[in-house]
Amino acid sequence: MNFFKCWGCGTVVPMATDKPLARVFCPDCKEEYPKQLEAKRLEYLRLRAELMFDRALRMLEKQMAKMYLYQEAAEVVFDKIKEDPEAFDSAHEMVALMELLKNRVKVKLHPVVGKYKPDMLLPNEKVVLEIDGYMHEFKKLEDYKRDIEMRAILGADWEVVRIPTKYIEQNVSALLTAIKEIKSYKQKIRAQNNGVIPKWFSKRDAEVWREVEKAFGLQS
Missing domain, CATH: 1.20.5 (Single alpha-helices involved in coiled-coils or other helix-helix interfaces)
Structure with a gap:
């Protein structure tokens, strides 16, 4: 029999082994x-x-x-x-929610949409709101697929609006206006392009389309 000190109170604990791998x-x-x-x-x-x-x-x-x-x-x-x-x-999520609540916007925080839990859902505006930190610069393709899947569940009249945290820090009072204008513009662009957001719409869309073209061997 061997004896070892308890890691909690320091009392002696008898053990059969002479080399316990875990804390005693x-x-x-x-x-x-x-x-x-x-x-x-x-x-x-x-x-x-x-x-x-x-x-x-x-x-x-x-x-x-x-x-x-x-x-x-x-x-x-x-x-x-x-x-x-x-x-x-994040604190940015808190600020965004406070701004929306101040404007009497109905918000669902981290709702379940399929296999995802986006930051916020604005049911009256039919918008999924994502507050994106700098790490999303490295997740463009993943975010794009996520957005497509969420819209497929919610319906074509919904849009995912992504607001970088830097804008929350600079002027959150413009958040609701920005959400509405981005949603309206995306819906307009979709109507003109058979429901698709073209690659010139944003850097993220351009990067995603490059991946699609590469996958289908369409790059020159």
């Missing part, structure tokens, strides 16, 4: 340690969400926003993170 815990610590770890994880998520919320408010203040107009929306967001600390992926 006494019976009490073996039961309590996972509970303590989960409590710490939840506390971390809570603090992270609250810091993210504060960053969102500071983002608005930097834009010289009239903060009293956002107070009701901010309370809704804060109540949401108290209910679910993992409700938001």
Whole structure:
């Protein structure tokens, strides 16, 4: 029999092996340690969400926003993170939601659309809103396929509108207008091109079409 110190309380634990590969815990610590770890994880998520919320408010203040107009929306967001600390992926999402709520826009946060959970769904506008950070620069093809699949589920009168985080930081007050104008323009372009967004529409569409042409051997 060999004896090793418990990683939790330090008491001596007898073991048959002389070289335990995993950490050794006494019976009490073996039961309590996972509970303590989960409590710490939840506390971390809570603090992270609250810091993210504060960053969102500071983002608005930097834009010289009239903060009293956002107070009701901010309370809704804060109540949401108290209910679910993992409700938001970023401060930019929080700012976008506050702007939409301020304008009395109906929003579904992280709804299920097929196998996807986009950032927001605006049912009255028939828009899927995605707030894209810089990493989406490296996911253009993946995002394109995702958008096509979501529209196939929701219907041809829906559009996916992607807003880069830099615009949320610069002037979120223009968000609702931008959403409506982008959706309207995309629908117009589709009507003129048999339901397809042509490659000149954006850098992302150009990159995707290059991949399509390459796959079919159409590149010159």
